[in-house]
Amino acid sequence: MKRSSRFFVAIFLLGFSLLIVTGMRTNSAPHIMSFGNEEGGATAGWVMYPDFLMFPRDFRVDIRANNTVDVYILDEVAARQWNASGTLDAAWTYKDIKQGVFNEHAYSRGAYAILAYLPANATTAIKITLTFFSVEKDLLVASLAIIATDSIAMGISLLIGQKNKNIQKPK
Amino acid sequence: MRNKARLFTNFGIILLVIGSSFLAGTIYRSTNTPSFSIKEVFEFPQPQQAILEAHRSVLTYALPPRDLSIELKTNATVDLYLLDDEGRKLWLSEGTLKPVWSVKNTSSQTFTLQLPSRGNYGIKAFNPNNSTVTLDLRGQLYGYERDLLWFSLATTAMGLVITAASRIALLDRYKKLDIPARKTKRGLLHKDLPANFKDFKVKPNEVKHTKQFHELIAWELEEYMAFPILEIIIVIAVCTVLSPTIIETSPALSYSNLLSGIQTIFLFLIFVAGALFCHSYAGSISKGETKMLLSYPVQRGHLFLSKFIVLFTVLFAVYAGVFALQIYLLALNPFEPLFYASLLFVALQLLLVCAISTALSVITKNEILSILVSALLLFGLENVAARISLVSFTGRFTTGFAFVSQQVHGVLPPGAEFSAAPTAGDALLSLFVSIGISVFLFVFSYVYYTRKMEID
Numbered sequence: 001m002k003r004s005s006r007f008f009v010a011i012f013l014l015g016f017s018l019l020i021v022t023g024m025r026t027n028s029a030p031h032i033m034s035f036g037n038e039e040g041g042a043t044a045g046w047v048m049y050p051d052f053l054m055f056p057r058d059f060r061v062d063i064r065a066n067n068t069v070d071v072y073i074l075d076e077v078a079a080r081q082w083n084a085s086g087t088l089d090a091a092w093t094y095k096d097i098k099q100g101v102f103n104e105h106a107y108s109r110g111a112y113a114i115l116a117y118l119p120a121n122a123t124t125a126i127k128i129t130l131t132f133f134s135v136e137k138d139l140l141v142a143s144l145a146i147i148a149t150d151s152i153a154m155g156i157s158l159l160i161g162q163k164n165k166n167i168q169k170p171k
Numbered sequence: 172m173r174n175k176a177r178l179f180t181n182f183g184i185i186l187l188v189i190g191s192s193f194l195a196g197t198i199y200r201s202t203n204t205p206s207f208s209i210k211e212v213f214e215f216p217q218p219q220q221a222i223l224e225a226h227r228s229v230l231t232y233a234l235p236p237r238d239l240s241i242e243l244k245t246n247a248t249v250d251l252y253l254l255d256d257e258g259r260k261l262w263l264s265e266g267t268l269k270p271v272w273s274v275k276n277t278s279s280q281t282f283t284l285q286l287p288s289r290g291n292y293g294i295k296a297f298n299p300n301n302s303t304v305t306l307d308l309r310g311q312l313y314g315y316e317r318d319l320l321w322f323s324l325a326t327t328a329m330g331l332v333i334t335a336a337s338r339i340a341l342l343d344r345y346k347k348l349d350i351p352a353r354k355t356k357r358g359l360l361h362k363d364l365p366a367n368f369k370d371f372k373v374k375p376n377e378v379k380h381t382k383q384f385h386e387l388i389a390w391e392l393e394e395y396m397a398f399p400i401l402e403i404i405i406v407i408a409v410c411t412v413l414s415p416t417i418i419e420t421s422p423a424l425s426y427s428n429l430l431s432g433i434q435t436i437f438l439f440l441i442f443v444a445g446a447l448f449c450h451s452y453a454g455s456i457s458k459g460e461t462k463m464l465l466s467y468p469v470q471r472g473h474l475f476l477s478k479f480i481v482l483f484t485v486l487f488a489v490y491a492g493v494f495a496l497q498i499y500l501l502a503l504n505p506f507e508p509l510f511y512a513s514l515l516f517v518a519l520q521l522l523l524v525c526a527i528s529t530a531l532s533v534i535t536k537n538e539i540l541s542i543l544v545s546a547l548l549l550f551g552l553e554n555v556a557a558r559i560s561l562v563s564f565t566g567r568f569t570t571g572f573a574f575v576s577q578q579v580h581g582v583l584p585p586g587a588e589f590s591a592a593p594t595a596g597d598a599l600l601s602l603f604v605s606i607g608i609s610v611f612l613f614v615f616s617y618v619y620y621t622r623k624m625e626i627d
Contacts, residue, residue: 006398013185013402017409024414031233031291033420052420053502076422101263110502111422131231133291139500 008154015146022139029055029132035114036127043123051079051113054106058134061102063094067124070095070117079113090115109138176341181398183334188403190327192410197319199435206311207232209294231259231293234286238314241282244307247300248276251308253284254293262295270295289318383469387477395451395478396485404443404486408493411439413500419585425501426509427584430572434553437520437564441549444486444524449541451478452532462626471621479613483525487518512575513568519605520564524549526612533620567601574598 035049063071072090074082081087091112092104106112118124243251252270254262261267271292272284276299286292298304415432419425455461455478464474491514498505527549532541553563561567570593576584577592 009181009398010402010405013406014409017406018413021409021413024410027233027235027289028414028416030417030420032231051422053417053422053425109499131291 004157005154008150008157011150012147012154015143015150018139018143018146022135022143025139026133026135029057029136031132033130033132034127035130037125038127042118043125044118044120047116047118048079048082049114049116049128051076051111053110054112054130055109055132056106056137057132058103058105060131060133061092061094061104062100062129062131063097063102063126064099064128065097065118065124065126067119067122067126068096068098069119069124069126071097071128072115074113074115075108076111079111079115082115088115105137107137109136176337179337180334180341183330183332183337184399185330185402186326187330187334188399189406190323190325190330192407193319193323194327196410197315197323199438200319201237201313201315204311204313206309208310209306209308231291232310233290234292234312235289235316236286236318237312237316239284239286240311240313241284242309242311243277243282244279245304246278247298247302247304248278249304249306250275250297250299251277252295252297254295255288256290256292259291259293262293268295285317289316380470380473384473384477387469387473388481391451391477391481392485395447395482400447401485401489404447404489405493407439407443408489411436412490412493413496417501422502424580424582424585425503426507426576426580428501429497429509429513430569430584433568434565436517437568438550438553440486440490440517440521441524441553441564442546444482444521445528445545445549446542447482447486448478448525448528449532449538449545451482452529453536453541454538456532456536456626457538465626472617475617475620479525479529483522486525487521490517490521508579509572509575512572516568516571519602519609520568522609523564523605526609526616530612530616533616533624536624561597561601561604567605570597570601 033052037043037047041047041049061071061073063069071094072088073092074089075091078089078091081089092102094100094102114128116126116128118126241251243249251274252268253272254269255271258269258271261269271287274282294308294310296306296308298306411432415428415435417428418431419427455464461474465471494510494514494517497503498507498510503510524545528541528545531545531548532538535541535544549564553565561570573583574593574595574597576582583592
């Protein structure tokens, strides 16, 4: 096999393996995460729950409380900003919510945190559930891009090779 | 036409390899029988305090399409429902019950059912009685994951068909044109050797060791990393390193995910490295390649070293490259010490596998025998020894990883099964056991290959 063809095949297989892994990771990445004060957490005022890793997948936010609350999902930079100066720049905002289910899509991979505002003059029970589904979009795009680019490059090199062969063939 | 047939043969082989890998993975995964259990007390009437687990809550599990055994123990009769993802959403949004499986008025019993597809399933139980019911439910998965099994069988079958058809077409063409079929094995004919050896000249007063060594390395790369060996290594590395379960979602402890699935990574690495080294050393001896190479003015030491360096370097480079993707996938700090510690431990375990396979190959001089013995020895040790035992690759890796994690981050990684942090002695032992055995076997193999081994 020619070296150039081999190179293209190797890159194609790399992209194909990444595609397979993207599919396999739908089961190996976490599906559900829950946050709340069921086990003795704060029941009033601003509450920031422990940060967590989120991958660029679709997810559903399920907020249930026995009072009207505000819920914010912050990315890593916004969480640091909030902790440092109290500035709020949330990636997703849900205001005046008692119960609600929202479908969202995370665009970047990294650390996120959930910030909630529970009414200051009451004891509020809250539970926020994040349910993740679908594939990791960045891996999917990367693998498809590798496969597509490689296929196009391989096609072009085959065409060029064929053209050169035709030119060299005596008529 | 010949080129097209060869292309189809190669494509068929790739499909065959992918299908076989998936089949092996499916069989291996079937040995894992995860279970879950639910213990609940149903009170009737329901308590009045605010409960956040509303009456529409459903206990949800991500389940693959395998056989599921549900063992139910209650002190009265209940209704039990299994909802798929669609059924769960319907129940949560509208309160409509559309189960994939249900049983009514049942008490203590064991049920067996087949999950139709991969996804999230919810288990819902109703207490129709006017009394308190205690429910103890245990579910266990067993059997093969049907989607993976069908995919692997289909891919393998397609690969077989395409390979066979293209080979038949190729052979037919050879018969029609009366062309001798190309030898699939490299024979003893010196014309099979690469061109650079024809230019090799011995200068009586100056032997160019370095040039000879470089040429040997180039030849080894071309010979033993020929299509589709390197491609198979890449596919296996990507599929084993990037697919393990994410066990830790806290960003501060994300490095612990490097420990997840390490046993699977080592099992495949043992297989790949062992087969490759045995094929290179024992295979070239049994095919007569070594004898032919040594009939040229090639030093035995150079031949031995070139094989070892090329194969080890390529294997480590592929695995390290794939491992490096974990920095992005796990959102790790690029300077995370545990990432580099993991790479070091993987390199040491790989070195050990290579040294063991090399030693077995030069002693047995038989490719099949050396592959079988090294696979049985290394697989056996890996499966029989405990996950934290220093006898197994996984145990040495886990010990070293846990020690470094304790020193750098002050905590043991969640995936490690240690009740207390491993001591410095254990960590050093895991390090030096690998290095010591590798060095001993390497030196032994080198001395034996260069001074004692007879090549018939």
